[in-house]
Amino acid sequence: MLTLKVITDNPEEVIRRLAKKHFDAREVIAKVIELDKVRRSAQTELDANQAELNRLSKSIGQLMKEGRKEEAEAARNQVAIMKETNKALDDTKTSAESVVQNLLFQIPNLPHDSVPEGRVAEDNVIEKTGGVVPELGPDALPHWDLAKKYDLIDFELGVKITGAGFPVYKGMGARLQRALINFFLDNAREAGYLEVQPPYVVNEDSGYGTGQLPDKEGQMYHATADNLYLIPTAEVPVTNIYRDVILNEADLPVKNTAYSACFRREAGSYGKDVRGLNRLHQFDKVEIVRIDKPEHSYESLREMVDYVQSLVEKLELPWRILRLCGGDISFTSALTFDFEVYSVAQERWLEVSSVSNFESYQANRLKCRYRDENKKTQLCHTLNGSALALPRIVAALLENNQTPEGIRIPKALVPYTGFDLIK
Structure with missing residues (x-):
């Protein structure tokens, strides 16, 4: 299958070349690019959330040592909320990846430039x-x-x-x-x-x-x-x-x-x-x-x-x-x-x-x-x-x-x- 990089770097070129195989790729390429944006956005948010989650998790022990129990409890609650958010983000990312993979299976290989025009x-x-x-x-x-x-x-x-x-x-x-x-x-x-x-x-x-x-x-x-x-x-x-x-x-x-x-x-x-x-x-x-x-x-x-x-x-x-x-x-x-x-x-x-x-x-x-x-x-x-x-x-x-x-x-x-x- 084509790599995502090939498709996202120059989608119009991919569409043009696949037309030689008489395959109209415009709709499926648009879906792949849209879903890849969803995947990347979810991954970016996940990475940021994970960094914050790690910071909060480390702070809880320190807050408890300092006797700041209310702040520690608030941090625990925030960690729990962020874990739920991350689960939803991961589900979104996984779903987008799965659909993209299935769409990529439906896209033919790009013909070499030397392939002649023709239908039959x-x-x-x-x-x-x-x-x-x-x-x-x-x-x-x-x-x-x-x-x-x-x-x-x-x-x-x-x-x-x-x-x-x-x-x-x-x-x-x-x-x-x-x-x-x-x-x-x-x-x-x-x-x-x-x-x-x-x-x-x-x-x-x-x-x-x-x-x-x-x-x-x-x-x-x-x-x-x-x-x-x-x-x-x-x-x-x-x-x-x-x-x-x-x-x-x-x-x-x-x-x-x-x-x-x-x-x-x-x-x-x-x-x-x-x-x-x-x-x-x-x-x-x-x-x-x-x-x-x-x-x-x-x-x-x-x-x-x-x-x-x-x-x-x-x-x-x-x-x-x-x-x-x-x-x-x-x-x-x-x-x-x-x-x-x-x-x-x-x-x-x-x-x-x-x-x-x-x-x-x-x-x-x-x-x-x-x-x-x-x-x-x-x-x-x-x-x-x-x-x-x-x-x-x-x-x-x-x-x-x-x-x-x-x-x-x-x-x-x-x-x-x-x-x-x-x-």
Whole structure:
């Protein structure tokens, strides 16, 4: 969340920048500033009263020693009144703080100046493209038909066991999944990321820490009996490793990677976007997370984008990078680059990664800080990216590499699959 200082120092600038996300912040910012004045006024009065209370309390003993009992009794009465006043002031302060905190949770992160104007995905800016789009014949099949033809993925069986969006991978399909996971993890480790294996369920504090709560509560699977949430991405548990942690400046940037299953309700999804592997409720993903100093975080973002580009290049997929516009960027992000790969059989681009810098927005929620060379604590910047999400990568690999002999496996992946052709 935004800090109070950012809001109160220049509220008009905050309102102007949030307008790029098509968020009208004027009313909520006004409420935050008003309540913060109430809080500060109550705190100032409390501090003054406490000083007077301490003085009176000390004077009572002296007055009793001097035999000035009436004055001592009057001081006691005044102390009692002031304690009641202080209780009311503290209640006012606590109530204002609570409301301000809830309001701050409702305010998105400020977009970076380089975020383009725009409302919808079509307004995103293409930054870079690469790879070769293969030419397939008129008989080319979409991945859901290829999965059935080669007995790789059983969508109907998943419906029977659980429901739509929970496919069952079989034989070479299951081996391809496992190969991709290991391929992505090995590449991340070689790029300097420390592998961690996080829990797949998190508590409420973790959801609030990374911004899934309260913004995306309806998109998360909630185990109500224990008030735990199935993770939508490994970003949540991995970033929360650093909740309430003060890091040393010399240890930054922190670089972690993790494989996890991801669970998303995807409420409201329909049509061609949900066919086959295009949109699932459970899927596999390898995530990369960085914790960094503010002055270095955009260099880290560039390095992460370059790293994800190297993955799609190794998989020999046609790709493009999009700089997300204000209307398409997430609630918590300051700047996001999406990676898409081209599906020839579907004749459409498929998103496979988002790489984002959240600046201090998540860190302020998490209380993730570092101690600089002057021993002063400052908020970190947090970043993460998919490296990569498997479903649409698998879809594109199957569709783009189909041949009359079978489905060709990219050369970089063969040591992991143990086969070079699905037939």
